[in-house]
């Protein structure tokens with residue numbers, strides 16, 4: 001490395017991006033907002049901004065939870081939040097201030113920017129889908145409609161408590177505006193309704209209250225100005241919720257699309273063995289389910305790196321190096337790089353992979369596979385190699401600590417010398433039994449899905465309940481869905497009943513079977 005002497009640079013000032021996160025569904029953020037998250041160095045976020053959005057942020061960024069919930073459980077005061085923004089911008093950071101909904105709609109975005117302006121800190125604002133339009137949309141209410149209303153007002157139901165007089169002119173809004181949407185209005189709902197009625201709005205005006213709009217846990221309660229407060233109380237609705245008042249609410253009967261999706265309101269626990277996001281989760285969410293993913297396997301480093309290190313020292317002497325999983329590739333290259341080496345260490349050694357996904361992963365390290373079998377299995381890989389001819393060849397197979405021997409056996413029989421070295425191990429997560437039990441007994445899990453026998457055995461291992469009676473009790477309110485007969489048999493072998501099992505053993509068929517289970 002070369003070093004150059006540098007003159008002291010004036011400190012670069014960072015920039016603050018005030019970004020609307022949208023109402024709850026993390027996919028309702030704008031493209032601009034998502035792009036800014038992807039290059040943020042500091043993210044300051046609220047509790048209303050979906051935590052799933054933080055996935056877009058680089059891992060080495062600084063995450064600051066600014067909190068703020070009704071009821072005084074604030075993590076930071078507004079002054080502290082302002083100061084956090086100022087300090088990080090002055091330190092030269094690229095700061096994203098992520099706010100639920102739209103930053104300028106009851107989000108105190110204006111106040112934060114005033115402070116930044118006073119400090120001459122540059123900023124930009126990205127609007128977001130505000131929860132009012134989302135709540136109406138996801139409750140099946142067109143917020144305006146030619147036949148019903150030509151105006152809409154966004155109103156705070158919770159004014160600054162230090163104010164002595166209301167700044168809401170009830171006489172004007174009660175009858176002067178068609179659709180009224182109240183933010184933060186749940187605590188004061190009874191007085192909001194009374195004020196509107198007293199100011200001349202018909203007591204029979206329809207109202208819908210929507211909690212956690214646009215998310216899988218959305219709940220809505222319909223009533224009229226006369227009875228909505230009691231209904232909301234009876235249903236136990238707590239913030240965050242929006243109150244939509246107006247004749248347009250009637251249209252919900254025809255337009256309520258979101259809550260009518262087949263699995264809306266159903267909570268499904270998906271057990272999985274791999275790290276990757278799954279097709280199953282996406283398909284279930286498409287049908288409206290609230291999905292909880294639970295990994296039944298965690299990928300860890302091998303007990304010892306010594307066998308791999310010895311192999312790496314002579315990597316260029318192998319005829320073939322074979323990768324049969326993404327984890328093997330990731331861990332192999334992690335170790336190679338940690339030793340200050342890169343892909344050139346392979347020298348003339350040729351590389352075989354098990355399928356297209358492993359081939360793509362390899363390419364990320366700048367290498368093209370010499371062999372990808374037509375059949376994407378270990379058997380396919382060994383057959384292809386044997387076809388090419390492996391007699392007298394030396395073959396390195398970096399893989400899981402406990403792996404099937406089929407590949408090594410076949411290659412050895414064909415005259416090759418194989419060396420299988422552990423580069424990762426599958427470990428059953430432990431210490432989750434309390435959490436899982438709680439989720440099953442209190443979390444109202446409607447379905448738990450199993451897509452292989454190992455998910456069943458690992459899940460039961462995690463649950464750690466030896467008594468069959470107690471195990472059945474834990475799962476008494478949960479329907480077990482198994483992808484096929486082998487997985488189903490493993491469930492039954494453990495003394496549990498299978499409620500859902502599709503005729504064809506595919507993920508889409510499993511989802512269809514779950515939908516049918518609830519439809520019937």
Ligand code: SAH
Pocket residue numbers: 023024048099100101102103104105106107129130131132135182183184185210211212213214239240241242
């Ligand atoms: N800037 C935000 C509003 C912040 S004020 C926006 O544009 O949406 C906080 C209030 O917003 C909550 O008390 C609640 O009334 C409403 N709110 C925010 N997200 C919501 C959601 N997903 N569902 C229902 N109400 C929500």
